[in-house]
Amino acid sequence: MSWEAADEHDLVVRARCGDTEAFRTLYAHYFPRVYAYVAYRVGRAQDAEDITADVFMKAVAGLAQFEDRGAGAFGGWLFRIAHNQVALFYRRQRRAGEPVALDELPDVPSGDLLPELAVQRKERFARLRALILALAPRRREVVLLRFFGGLRNQEIAEALGLDERTVAAHLSRGLDDLRRRAAPEREGELL
Amino acid sequence: MTDNHNRDRALLDELSAVVPQADPAFRDRLEAQLLAQLQERALHTPEEEISAMQHALMYPHSVPQEANHSLRSVAAPLTLAAALLMVILAGSALLFMGQPDSGADPLAAAQQQTATPIPTACPPLLNWTERYTVQPGDTLLGVIVRHGVDARLFLEANCLDENSRLIPGQTVYLPLPIEEPSAISPAPAVSLLTPTPIGADALPLQIPLPPTVQAPSASAAVTDAIVVTLEATIAAPAGYVPVVIAAQDIARGAVITPDMLAVVYWPLDLYQAAISSLGADVEDLYSAVEQIAGLYANADIPRFQPVLVADLAPQQP
Numbered sequence: 001m002s003w004e005a006a007d008e009h010d011l012v013v014r015a016r017c018g019d020t021e022a023f024r025t026l027y028a029h030y031f032p033r034v035y036a037y038v039a040y041r042v043g044r045a046q047d048a049e050d051i052t053a054d055v056f057m058k059a060v061a062g063l064a065q066f067e068d069r070g071a072g073a074f075g076g077w078l079f080r081i082a083h084n085q086v087a088l089f090y091r092r093q094r095r096a097g098e099p100v101a102l103d104e105l106p107d108v109p110s111g112d113l114l115p116e117l118a119v120q121r122k123e124r125f126a127r128l129r130a131l132i133l134a135l136a137p138r139r140r141e142v143v144l145l146r147f148f149g150g151l152r153n154q155e156i157a158e159a160l161g162l163d164e165r166t167v168a169a170h171l172s173r174g175l176d177d178l179r180r181r182a183a184p185e186r187e188g189e190l191l
Numbered sequence: 192m193t194d195n196h197n198r199d200r201a202l203l204d205e206l207s208a209v210v211p212q213a214d215p216a217f218r219d220r221l222e223a224q225l226l227a228q229l230q231e232r233a234l235h236t237p238e239e240e241i242s243a244m245q246h247a248l249m250y251p252h253s254v255p256q257e258a259n260h261s262l263r264s265v266a267a268p269l270t271l272a273a274a275l276l277m278v279i280l281a282g283s284a285l286l287f288m289g290q291p292d293s294g295a296d297p298l299a300a301a302q303q304q305t306a307t308p309i310p311t312a313c314p315p316l317l318n319w320t321e322r323y324t325v326q327p328g329d330t331l332l333g334v335i336v337r338h339g340v341d342a343r344l345f346l347e348a349n350c351l352d353e354n355s356r357l358i359p360g361q362t363v364y365l366p367l368p369i370e371e372p373s374a375i376s377p378a379p380a381v382s383l384l385t386p387t388p389i390g391a392d393a394l395p396l397q398i399p400l401p402p403t404v405q406a407p408s409a410s411a412a413v414t415d416a417i418v419v420t421l422e423a424t425i426a427a428p429a430g431y432v433p434v435v436i437a438a439q440d441i442a443r444g445a446v447i448t449p450d451m452l453a454v455v456y457w458p459l460d461l462y463q464a465a466i467s468s469l470g471a472d473v474e475d476l477y478s479a480v481e482q483i484a485g486l487y488a489n490a491d492i493p494r495f496q497p498v499l500v501a502d503l504a505p506q507q508p
Contacts, residue, residue, distance in 0.1 A: 106211035
C-alpha cells in the first residue's frame with residue numbers, strides 16, 4: 001500500500017486530536033524506519049531502542065507544535081528529531097565509530113531460521129554499517145535516510161534543512177563512494 | 192557500463208537486504224506508552240476545536256473553560272513558574288492587583304458597551320493592557336515563558352485556566368512594560384554575587400541587571416526583565432537552573448559571541464515543562480555562555496529562545 005501525503009496529513013491531524021488509530025498507523029509506518037536509521041547510526045541494539053523511544057516520545061510531546069508545511073513535512077520532522085537525538089547521543093557518549101560486539105547488534109531478519117545465518121546477517125550489517133559510517137557526514141545521512149528511513153528526497157531535504165537538488169547530489173555521490181568502498185570487499189567476498 | 196549497473200544493483204540489493212529490526216516486544220511496549228501519552232496530551236476533539244475557535248472569535252478576551260487534561264500536567268510547574276516569573280513584573284502587578292481601574296483595560300469598556308453577556312467573569316487587571324496576537328505554533332506555556340510573565344496572573348488576566356488552549360489570531364493581554372522601575376515600591380534586591388536561596392514564599396521582587404547588561408529597549412522591557420546576567424559566574428539558587436537564551440535574533444551561520452547571549456534562571460519544575468514543550472531534553476540546553484561562544488548558529492535562533500544543542504555547529508553550516 002502506498003503511503004500518500006494526503007493520507008499522512010489526515011493521520012497527523014487526527015493523531016494530534018488524540019485519535020489512537022491514526023497514531024497507530026503512523027507508528028506502524030515510521031517505527032521500523034526510525035529504528036533502522038538509528039540502528040545504523042549507533043550500532044548497539046540497546047542504544048537504538050533507547051534513542052528510538054526518545055524520538056517517538058518527543059514526537060508525541062511536540063505533535064501540537066508540528067507545522068505541516070506540505071508533502072514530506074511529517075517524515076522530515078520526525079527524522080530531524082531522530083537525527084538530533086543521535087547527535088545528542090554521540091555528544092553524551094563520545095564513542096562514535098567504536099566497534100560493537102556482535103551479540104549487541106540488532107537483529108537483521110532474513111527469513112531463515114538457522115542460527116548461523118542470523119549471525120552472518122549480523123556480520124553483513126556490521127560491515128555495511130562500517131562502510132556507510134565512513135562516508136562524508138552529509139552523504140552518510142542522505143544514504144541512511146533514503147534507504148533505511150525510507151524517505152523521499154523531499155523529506156530528506158526537510159529533515160536536514162537542505163534543498164532537494166543538494167540531497168540528490170549527496171545521494172548520488174554517496175552511492176558512488178559506497179560502491180567504490182564496497183567493491184574490494186565484494187571482490188574478496190567479504191560483504 | 193553494464194558492470195557499473197550490475198554493481199549498483201548488487202549494492203542496492205545489499206542495502207535493502209540488511210535492514211535491522213527491533214524486538215517486537217519493545218515495539219509494542221513503546222507503542223502502548225506513546226498511546227497513553229497521546230491520550231494524556233489530547234486536548235480537544237476537532238469539533239471542540241471548532242467550537243473553541245468560534246467562541247474565541249466571539250469573545251476574544253474569554254476562552255471556554257473546557258475540561259481537558261493536556262496542560263494539567265504543567266499546572267503545577269506553572270504555579271511554581273509564577274514564582275520566578277514574577278521576579279520583575281509581578282512585583283508591580285501584584286501591588287496593583289484588585290484595585291479598581293476599569294478604564295485601564297479596553298475589555299472593561301467593551302463589556303460595558305455590549306449587552307451580550309460574557310460567559311466568564313474576568314476582572315480586569317491594572318497594567319495588563321498590552322495586547323499580543325497569538326501566532327501559529329504558540330502555546331500557553333510558550334507565551335508565558337517568552338514574555339516572562341507571572342503564569343497565574345496571565346491566566347487570570349485573560350480568563351484562562353491551565354487547561355485552556357491558545358488559538359492563532361486570539362488576542363491575549365500582557366502587562367505593560369515597566370518603564371520606570373523606580374516608581375514601583377522598592378523591592379529587596381538579590382545580590383548576584385551571593386545569591387540567596389529563593390523560596391516560593393520569599394521571592395525577590397526585582398533582580399537588578401548587572402552593569403554588563405545593556406538596558407534593552409522600552410518596548411521589550413517586559414521580556415528583558417528576565418535577563419539576569421550575561422556571565423554564568425553565579426551559582427543558581429537552590430531549585431533554579433541557569434539556561435542560556437538568545438539575547439537577540441541570531442541568524443543562521445553567525446558566529447556566536449557572548450553579547451548575543453544571556454542567562455536566565457528557571458525554577459526546576461518550569462524548566463522540565465519548558466524543555467518538554469520545546470521538544471528538547473535537559474542536555475539540549477546550555478547553562479553557561481562560555482559553552483557556546485565561538486560556535487556557529489546552525490539555524491535561526493529567535494530572540495529569547497533557549498539555545499539548543501541542535502542550533503549550533505562547530506563549523507559554519
